[in-house]
Amino acid sequence: MLKKLSFVFLVGIIMVGFAVPQSSFAKESSRAVNTEKNDHTLLNVEQEKLINNIKPYVHLNTDGKLVLKDVPEKLYKKYNLKGLEEHFDNINKGVENHKLVIDNQLNIKPTGFQINATYGKWSYHWWGYDRKFTHKQANGYISELNAAAGGATFVTGVSYAFPPVAGLSGMAAGYWSLLANRVSAHNGKKGVLVSVTWALIFSVDSL
Structure with missing residues (x-):
């Protein structure tokens, strides 16, 4: 029996038919949708494990660009x-x-002066993207996600909804509904932090 995985987004991905390679992540637990707090903790653990397993193979070339080696x-x-290579x-x-510069610690920063960078846009990481939302912004994000679930489309880089991860904009409606629910559940007075890896797995933290 495959190792159980208890985070709700993978359940949602499987429910809507998104083809995450089965070898990448174990099958969902039947209790997943009823254990959100534990799901969230396990999601972060699995995401951290994923990143740590791949980081040793991520290198910065002499021309300042990212590459996978060996x-x-x-x-x-x-x-x-x-x-990830995409x-x-x-x-x-x-x-x-x-427009971007990468340091020896693989931190990625925009060049030039940035206004409201903390909450204003998706931040780059070698593993994907994250973004802080104020409480008000998170409410707007939830509305966009629900609209996406209803069939609306958004332009990458203009809306809140889509960090520029390959394939993300083509996700099925159930994926966006689950993310909207997750953001709503964690949207306290200070808002939320949303992150997404190259493998299209989201996590949401209260700020």
């Missing part, structure tokens, strides 16, 4: 690293255009 084929397939391509274009 990844075992088994890990490449298990963790959908083709998607994410690197997007970041590296920003480096080429002098």
Whole structure:
């Protein structure tokens, strides 16, 4: 029997038919939808494990661009690293255009002066993106996600909803509904932090 996984977004992904490679993540627990607090903790643990397993293979070239090196084929397939390389391509274009800079610790920052950067936009990471939302912004985000679940589309980089992760905008309605519910559940007075990896797995934390 495969190892049980108790976080609600994977349950939702399976429910809506999104094809996450089965070898990447174990099957959902039948109790998942009823254990949100534990789900959230386990999601963060699984996400941290995913990132830590791949980080040793992430390198910064002499030209300041991200690249994967010497990844075992088994890990490449298990963790959908083709998607990660597509994410690197997007970041590296920003480096080429002098819009992004990457330091030796793999921190990625926009160039130039940034106004309201903390809450104003999705932040880049080698593993994906995250963004802080104030309470008011989170309410607007929930409305966008519910609209996406109803069939509306948004332009990447303009709306709250889509960080520029390959394939994310094509997700099925149930995925966006689950994310809207997760943001609503964690949206306290200070808002939320939403993060998404190259593998299209979201997590949401209260601020």
